[in-house]
Amino acid sequence: GGSDVSSPLSGRISTSSLSDLKDLEFSSESGCLSIVVLGASGDLAKKKTFPALFNLFQQGFIQSGEVHIFGYARSDMSDEGLRERIRGYLKGASDEHLSQFLQLIKYVSGSYDNGAGFELLNKTISENETSENNQPGNSRRLFYLALPPSVYPSVCKMIRSCCMTPSSHTGWTRVIVEKPFGKDLDSAEELSAQLGELFDEEQLYRIDHYLGKELVQNLLVLRFANRFFLPLWNRDNIDNVQIVFREDFGTDGRGGYFDQYGIIRDIIQNHLLQVFCLVAMEKPVSLSPEHIRDEKVKVLQSVSCINHDEVVLGQYDGYKDDPTVPNESNTPTFASVVLRVHNERWDGVPFVLKAGKALSSKKAEIRVQFKDAPGDIFRCKKQGRNEFVIRLQPSEAMYMKLTVKKPGLEMATEQSELDLSYGLRYQDVKIPEAYERLILDTISGCRQDRTSATSTVAYASPRGQHMR
Ligand code: NDP
Ligand code: BG6
Numbered sequence: 159g160g161s162d163v164s165s166p167l168s169g170r171i172s173t174s175s176l177s178d179l180k181d182l183e184f185s186s187e188s189g190c191l192s193i194v195v196l197g198a199s200g201d202l203a204k205k206k207t208f209p210a211l212f213n214l215f216q217q218g219f220i221q222s223g224e225v226h227i228f229g230y231a232r233s234d235m236s237d238e239g240l241r242e243r244i245r246g247y248l249k250g251a252s253d254e255h256l257s258q259f260l261q262l263i264k265y266v267s268g269s270y271d272n273g274a275g276f277e278l279l280n281k282t283i284s285e286n287e288t289s290e291n292n293q294p295g296n297s298r299r300l301f302y303l304a305l306p307p308s309v310y311p312s313v314c315k316m317i318r319s320c321c322m323t324p325s326s327h328t329g330w331t332r333v334i335v336e337k338p339f340g341k342d343l344d345s346a347e348e349l350s351a352q353l354g355e356l357f358d359e360e361q362l363y364r365i366d367h368y369l370g371k372e373l374v375q376n377l378l379v380l381r382f383a384n385r386f387f388l389p390l391w392n393r394d395n396i397d398n399v400q401i402v403f404r405e406d407f408g409t410d411g412r413g414g415y416f417d418q419y420g421i422i423r424d425i426i427q428n429h430l431l432q433v434f435c436l437v438a439m440e441k442p443v444s445l446s447p448e449h450i451r452d453e454k455v456k457v458l459q460s461v462s463c464i465n466h467d468e469v470v471l472g473q474y475d476g477y478k479d480d481p482t483v484p485n486e487s488n489t490p491t492f493a494s495v496v497l498r499v500h501n502e503r504w505d506g507v508p509f510v511l512k513a514g515k516a517l518s519s520k521k522a523e524i525r526v527q528f529k530d531a532p533g534d535i536f537r538c539k540k541q542g543r544n545e546f547v548i549r550l551q552p553s554e555a556m557y558m559k560l561t562v563k564k565p566g567l568e569m570a571t572e573q574s575e576l577d578l579s580y581g582l583r584y585q586d587v588k589i590p591e592a593y594e595r596l597i598l599d600t601i602s603g604c605r606q607d608r609t610s611a612t613s614t615v616a617y618a619s620p621r622g623q624h625m626r
Contacts (some may be wrong), residue, residue: 173512189296189329191225191601194321196264196313197305198229198240201412202336206367207304208244208263210593213258216251219598222258226286229265230279270305271312284320299323300340302334310335311352318356334363334600337428338419342603344363345469359473363600368429370592372580373451377436378445380548380556390528394426397543400510400525408474408491408516420489425513431458433550434509437524438499460501468508469494474516491515502571517625522550538559541573554580554589 197204211227214220229240238335241260248256266282268275287297303310306481314333323329335353340346353362368374374416381387391397403425409416416424435454442449472492492514499509528544545559557577562569580589598604 176570183221189298191220191298191300192228192283192287193220193225193597194228194230194283194299196270196303197229199231199233199243200415202304202408204228204244204247205532206591208304210254210591210597211250212251212259213586213591213594215262215599219601221457222262222267225262226283226510227263228279228283229263230234230268232267232269235265236269237263237265249284268469269484270309271316273320276316280321285459292434297323297329297419298332298598298601299329300334301332302597303336305336305339306418308418310349314353314356317604330361330548331357332361332363332600332603333357334365337364337366338423338584339364339428341423360603364427365596365600366432366595367592368550369432370595371373371550372589373434373548373554373556374433378442378450381437382441384578393505393507395528396507397529398508398510399525400512400527401433401437401523402511402525403522404514404517405515406517406520408477409480409483411480411482413480413484417489418481419492420598421513422495423492425493426493426511426544430511430513431480433524434497434511435524438504438509457499457501460499460504462498462500464495464497470494472514474514476516492517520552524548524550527534536569536571543573545573551583 175412193208197203201625208227211220215225235243241263244263245256245260248259251259264282264286266275266279268278283299299321300433301321303313305313317331317333321331323331333353340349381391432454436456439453440620442453470493471490472486474491476485477489477491483489492512494510494512497509497511499505499507524547525547526548528546541561542559544561547555547557547559549555549557555578557575557579559572559573561577562574564572
């Protein structure tokens with residue numbers, strides 16, 4: 159599937175690897191690169207997309223003179239208005255660096271289903287391309303849909319009819335589509351068919367940013383490169399697995415998108431299910447995206463129908479106070495669901511997937527809880543069980559909770575930890591944000607055909623691989 163994206167295996171951009179990476183990514187392409195963020199007035203754009211572009215700019219992956227950034231949305235704003243809106247989210251730079259980056263950004267206002275706005279967008283992009291003495295047909299245009307999926311088809315039609323880069327050997331047009339991909343199987347298939355009519359598969363990138371997170375990228379290595387996990391990772395030893403996402407803020411004005419989808423489609427069906435697949439699937443034949451995808455599909459097909467008694471839904475108090483949320487909404491903002499995998503490895507082991515907004519803390523983690531050791535001879539007060547925790551965020555860490563002898567003269571036990579906290583262990587490494595990795599991979603067209611330095615994690619399923 160052309161929509162599979164892969165990324166650097168090292169998963170970190172250390173100073174020594176930075177120049178190698180830059181050579182690898184950009185050596186074969188030249189020409190002006192225009193990055194267009196559609197939905198530039200929104201939450202994703204300000205919190206993730208522009209900050210990721212800024213981090214790439216700071217590391218030299220995006221350079222003045224070669225790259226132009228355009229925001230597009232319906233909201234009425236000036237270039238300066240957009241810059242002010244995102245400024246507070248761009249961290250860790252000198253004022254000079256920050257203003258250099260902000261000067262790369264222009265804003266165009268228009269609707270999502272009418273040619274006039276997109277023609278204006280095309281004109282604005284083209285003017286900047288020619289101002290860089292770009293050869294006709296050499297330009298690269300990346301359209302990033304930071305929008306509710308309901309408008310993807312009309313926006314894609316407009317891009318196709320008004321904004322494509324003139325075809326040539328070296329130029330390209332690529333479209334990044336965010337999750338959730340549709341609302342259910344029918345709408346996902348319909349969307350797939352609609353986008354398939356407009357773009358070739360290699361022009362489309364469907365992304366799930368959880369797959370770009372460092373500790374999610376680490377899951378395959380952890381499971382399949384470490385001997386001591388191999389015999390333990392099954393129903394004989396594991397009691398249950400919890401995959402948990404909590405956020406300590408609510409919709410914050412995103413009701414326009416969120417209320418149409420709810421927490422299951424926003425988080426569980428994509429982010430948590432991808433993590434679940436990597437935790438539960440069998441070892442792939444190789445690291446190629448197709449082989450990884452095949453194992454994911456297999457484990458998803460082994461999941462039994464969800465039992466309604468094992469589902470909890472909730473809505474946080476105050477959700478409907480958000481003016482962007484309809485007063486009568488019963489959209490869930492919290493959900494907990496138990497997945498049961500009917501196969502030899504996992505029969506009887508519940509996988510509990512939980513996600514909630516506006517909770518008391520912000521955390522995403524995988525907790526693998528082990529069964530008790532049989533035939534206890536210590537007869538001490540019962541300690542907690544063995545547990546292996548992979549904390550995706552904040553403060554990436556893996557730790558193993560285990561029972562040890564309490565230091566001292568008496569024979570007593572206590573719960574302790576083997577702790578691999580990334581902040582302590584990798585002090586000199588800046589762990590990249592998921593979106594930096596994803597955007598860089600998309601710009602470089604990084605797919606399964608890149609053989610060196612790839613982790614070949616598939617960020618999305620190819621067209622046609624939908625699960626009921
Ligand atoms: P927003 O609600 O902030 O929507 C983005 C922009 O889309 C808005 O600024 C608005 O722009 C326009 N918009 C909102 N509602 C509608 C509507 N009903 N019809 C047409 N346009 C609308 O959403 P997010 O930015 O949070 O999310 C956008 C996409 O990004 C979703 O697919 C989401 O799953 C995904 N995503 C979001 C993340 C996040 O952290 N927020 C992280 C990962 C993925 P205007 O009115 O100016 O045109
Ligand atoms: C997005 C959801 O996909 O992920 C948002 O649409 C959520 O609702 C966000 O806030 C969380 O991402 P992260 O990387 O901050 O955990």
